Amino acid sequence: MTMRSRRETVTFKHPFQIKGVDRLLPAGDYEVVTDEEMIEGLSFASFRRVATMIMVPSAAPRSSAMEMVSIGSIDLADAQRIDASAPHD
Template identity: 40%
Template sequence: MANRTTQAIVRFTNAFLLPGSNKPQPAGDYRVDHDEESIEGVSRLAWRRVGSFIHLPGIGVKISTHQMVPINAADLDAAIEKDNKTS
């Protein structure tokens, strides 16, 4: 079984709160990594997401420490949707 990591940039126009965090993250662009594993079928190859990670702080923020925080893909989608509705 093969694995891969895909990257995406997510833009928040408003501050947002990650589940399990007591401190809101500021608006900005954030790198998100999605770990996926292959699902081999008879006629084609598909990928299943097995984990997602958001990089904190956001892109362009100058700080001495950076972290990669696991995040549930559904929680990330909900935060993006909420941000889109308040924009």
């Protein structure tokens, strides 16, 4: 099975919460990694998402370290939508 990983940076303008992380995360840039597998048997290359992870600061007392947390792609989209619709300062 052919696998690939895509990396992107998403920006949150406000502190946010996302399912899978049990604390409020600060506003800022976050790296999101999406793993996809190729759908076999098609006459063209097509991939399906199999995992989405976000890199977040570790909880205290190790807040200088980063941890990769598995999240749902819909949960990420919801957090981005809520962030975009939040009142601006």
